[in-house]
Amino acid sequence: MDSKLADAAQIAPPKPRASAALLRFLKAPTALIGVIGLTLVVGVAVFAPILSPQDPYDLMQLDIMDSRLPPGSESFTGVPYHLGTDGQGRDILSGIMYGLRTSLIVGIVSAFVAALIGTTLGLLAAYLGGRGEALLMRLVDLQLSFPTILMALMVLAILGNGVTNVVLAIIVAEWATYARTARGTALVEREKEYIEAARCLRIPARRILLRHMLPNCLAPIIVIATMQVARAIGLEATLSFLGLGASVTQPSLGMLIANGYQYLLSGLYWISFYPGIALLITIVCINLVGDRLRDVLNPRNAR
Numbered sequence: 001m002d003s004k005l006a007d008a009a010q011i012a013p014p015k016p017r018a019s020a021a022l023l024r025f026l027k028a029p030t031a032l033i034g035v036i037g038l039t040l041v042v043g044v045a046v047f048a049p050i051l052s053p054q055d056p057y058d059l060m061q062l063d064i065m066d067s068r069l070p071p072g073s074e075s076f077t078g079v080p081y082h083l084g085t086d087g088q089g090r091d092i093l094s095g096i097m098y099g100l101r102t103s104l105i106v107g108i109v110s111a112f113v114a115a116l117i118g119t120t121l122g123l124l125a126a127y128l129g130g131r132g133e134a135l136l137m138r139l140v141d142l143q144l145s146f147p148t149i150l151m152a153l154m155v156l157a158i159l160g161n162g163v164t165n166v167v168l169a170i171i172v173a174e175w176a177t178y179a180r181t182a183r184g185t186a187l188v189e190r191e192k193e194y195i196e197a198a199r200c201l202r203i204p205a206r207r208i209l210l211r212h213m214l215p216n217c218l219a220p221i222i223v224i225a226t227m228q229v230a231r232a233i234g235l236e237a238t239l240s241f242l243g244l245g246a247s248v249t250q251p252s253l254g255m256l257i258a259n260g261y262q263y264l265l266s267g268l269y270w271i272s273f274y275p276g277i278a279l280l281i282t283i284v285c286i287n288l289v290g291d292r293l294r295d296v297l298n299p300r301n302a303r
Helices: 002-011 018-027 029-046 092-128 130-145 148-159 163-190 193-200 205-241 253-259 261-266 270-297
Strands: none
Touching: 018 029, 018 270, 029 092, 029 270, 092 130, 092 163, 092 205, 092 253, 092 270, 130 163, 148 163, 148 205, 163 205, 193 205, 205 253, 205 270, 253 261, 253 270, 261 270
């Protein structure tokens, strides 16, 4: 009986280490700051219709007489503008809250879809090998040879402005990064004994990819995806600042910054300054979380 229990203990799957990884993640003060800051940013974006004092894109609520008011001013009706207003009389604080929603949606959706496409192609290339792998990796090399901003500009020049087109442009510009990472990790896993055993047992390739190789390749993909969310938000802000991103009716932080660019030399700093600070805080918080995830999920740092 004791020998059977010992054998069962040897073949039993290891206990999940999610709690230990979470504790290691929260040990770093920078990670804790990033989580708190990111939670606040997401909360503000989600509850913007409730928290914002004004719907900044409802024309019935805008008054041109309230345009370019400095921070701390009040409208003619007594409504306070804590961060001032822009050239259209739009409340800067409300614009930031609504702009965060657009920026986060663009960053999260584009990173998720790009990760899905790139990871799938990378795993298939590593598992199948041959000419298909060589062709895909040459395509990845060609894609990565172009600067990301240039690739996004090329796509938007064809598709036009809009949040959906910005998401598509970022996906086209970023999928190759996931494909190369997934393929490199999958090549290491492909040579291990458990993959050979699964092949000998004639397990379908789809099951091998999804249930065996993919879970062991997820750690670097998660880290890259976290970083790419911040990268996508910054790229979207750049495109919107250049006038090729979100439309005026669906503004983002980049659009808000662009709205105040023409007033910077006139002393009306708050129109671009506060949206820029919000963009900076968002990207820094995401990067802090991503940096700590990289340390926690790196097997070399496991103890």
